Amino acid sequence: MIKLVQVEKYFRGRPALSIAAYTFERGGRYALMGPNGSGKSTLLRLLAGVLRPDAGEIRVEGLAADAIGYMPQFPYIFGFSVLKNVLIALPAGGAERRTARAAALQALERLEIGHLAARPGGTLSGGEKQRLALARMLVRPRQLLLLDEPTSSLDRAGTLLAEQVLAECARQGCALVMASHDQGQAQRLARTVLLFESGRLAGEDQF
Amino acid sequence: METLKEIIDLLCGADGELRLIIATTLRMSFTSTLIATAIGIPLGALIGLFAFPGKQLAVRFCNTLMGLPPVLAGLLIFFLLSRSGPLGQYKLIYSVTAMVLAQILLITPIAAGLTQSIVAAKAPQIRETARGIGLSGARLLGYVLYECRRQFGSVLFTGFGRAISEVGAAQIVGGNIQFKTRILTTAIVQETNMGHFQKALALGLVLLVISFIITALAQFLLAEQET
Ligand SMILES: Nc1ncnc2c1ncn2[C@@H]1O[C@H](COP(=O)(O)OP(=O)(O)OP(=O)(O)O)[C@@H](O)[C@H]1O
Ligand SMILES: [Mg+2]
Numbered sequence: 001m002i003k004l005v006q007v008e009k010y011f012r013g014r015p016a017l018s019i020a021a022y023t024f025e026r027g028g029r030y031a032l033m034g035p036n037g038s039g040k041s042t043l044l045r046l047l048a049g050v051l052r053p054d055a056g057e058i059r060v061e062g063l064a065a066d067a068i069g070y071m072p073q074f075p076y077i078f079g080f081s082v083l084k085n086v087l088i089a090l091p092a093g094g095a096e097r098r099t100a101r102a103a104a105l106q107a108l109e110r111l112e113i114g115h116l117a118a119r120p121g122g123t124l125s126g127g128e129k130q131r132l133a134l135a136r137m138l139v140r141p142r143q144l145l146l147l148d149e150p151t152s153s154l155d156r157a158g159t160l161l162a163e164q165v166l167a168e169c170a171r172q173g174c175a176l177v178m179a180s181h182d183q184g185q186a187q188r189l190a191r192t193v194l195l196f197e198s199g200r201l202a203g204e205d206q207f
Numbered sequence: 208m209e210t211l212k213e214i215i216d217l218l219c220g221a222d223g224e225l226r227l228i229i230a231t232t233l234r235m236s237f238t239s240t241l242i243a244t245a246i247g248i249p250l251g252a253l254i255g256l257f258a259f260p261g262k263q264l265a266v267r268f269c270n271t272l273m274g275l276p277p278v279l280a281g282l283l284i285f286f287l288l289s290r291s292g293p294l295g296q297y298k299l300i301y302s303v304t305a306m307v308l309a310q311i312l313l314i315t316p317i318a319a320g321l322t323q324s325i326v327a328a329k330a331p332q333i334r335e336t337a338r339g340i341g342l343s344g345a346r347l348l349g350y351v352l353y354e355c356r357r358q359f360g361s362v363l364f365t366g367f368g369r370a371i372s373e374v375g376a377a378q379i380v381g382g383n384i385q386f387k388t389r390i391l392t393t394a395i396v397q398e399t400n401m402g403h404f405q406k407a408l409a410l411g412l413v414l415l416v417i418s419f420i421i422t423a424l425a426q427f428l429l430a431e432q433e434t
Contacts, residue, residue: 050335075336079354088342089342140341
């Protein structure tokens with residue numbers, strides 16, 4: 001699905017990520033683990049197309065651009081309403097227009113923040129913002145979800161809820177690539193754990 | 208005290224000249240600010256938000272124009288509009304329209320430059336998030352403009368402050384013609400040159416009060432929005 005060949009990324013001349021060869025398979029579930037600054041976010045940004053590699057190639061095969069959802073480590077929440085924050089992830093016009101509102105509300109309900117739909121985005125707590133970012137990504141059908149520590153601000157219940165929702169997506173065939181510092185979460189959600197150290201792939205575990 | 212009496216005399220004067228001068232000043236300042244920000248803010252947002260080849264150059268160009276000397280802007284518009292200039296046929300030289308054009312030339316880069324730096328501060332995070340949910344192009348630009356609307360208020364006032372206090376360009380392309388293109392600043396220069404210091408001072412005070420009222424009003428309106 002996504003093939004990396006000789007990929008290198010530098011920041012100010014210092015290598016941040018270097019991967020000789022790796023392939024993410026269709027429908028796979030990957031957890032990216034490793035200490036702070038080891039290159040997890042950099043890899044997700046490269047996969048999402050936010051960053052371009054300085055060397056090598058990232059080949060995306062058989063995936064439409066809008067079938068990929070990416071949630072940054074610190075998602076931006078707009079000042080307008082929570083509902084509108086979700087609506088902006090849907091196409092603006094056309095036939096979907098009528099159903100957009102219902103779809104957005106349903107996505108919010110799934111993350112149990114339906115009651116916040118009318119609140120201005122700026123007034124949400126950290127965890128509520130993270131739930132909103134998840135709802136916004138999931139409002140459209142996706143074939144690949146790139147998630148950068150999607151539960152880092154969530155309480156215990158919220159974490160389990162988010163995991164349930166993501167597992168449901170995975171059951172429907174959506175591939176997951178997710179950075180996490182939580183070993184238990186990686187084991188619950190992933191089939192493959194990639195371990196990063198100083199920008200290099202230091203290990204790979206399969207369950 | 209005498210200055211105050213002078214102001215009252217001027218304001219109540221039978222010929223109403225001061226009222227006309229104030230009206231012309233406001234008309235010129237408002238019109239030019241509105242047009243300049245209508246161009247400058249979206250332009251600055253485009254430059255600040257999107258990555259494109261030549262972006263650095265665009266930013267530098269903008270910043271250079273922000274410091275464009277008013278006299279030079281006036282001269283440029285003068286050459287364009289003067290009878291023998293390329294737009295001479297429209298007979299716009301020494302009109303309020305000419306003054307508005309000169310102010311637009313001065314304020315648009317300021318609006319674009321300020322907007323660029325406002326938007327650029329949020330751009331990386333917004334761009335990354337937008338990319339992740341498939342939001343792009345004109346829609347994204349629209350939301351970013353909406354997101355920064357409060358800061359654009361101060362862009363508007365900066366532009367207005369520039370327009371209402373500017374004298375060099377207005378003098379060159381307006382010509383300070385009585386009952387036609389005379390505005391507060393050019394009138395002040397004229398009275399000073401003629402040795403009517405009392406009157407010049409009175410006009411200066413009027414200018415100060417108008418700026419103050421408009422700034423205070425604006426701050427009040429912006430503060431209302433916050434709550
Ligand atoms: N925009 C940038 N400019 C300069 N250096 C950067 C930039 N982004 C990342 N880096 C550096 O690249 C390295 C990898 O960063 P990355 O964000 O990928 O780490 P991470 O594994 O996601 O860490 P964390 O667990 O803290 O989120 C770090 O040393 C970081 O300082
Ligand atoms: Mg990270």
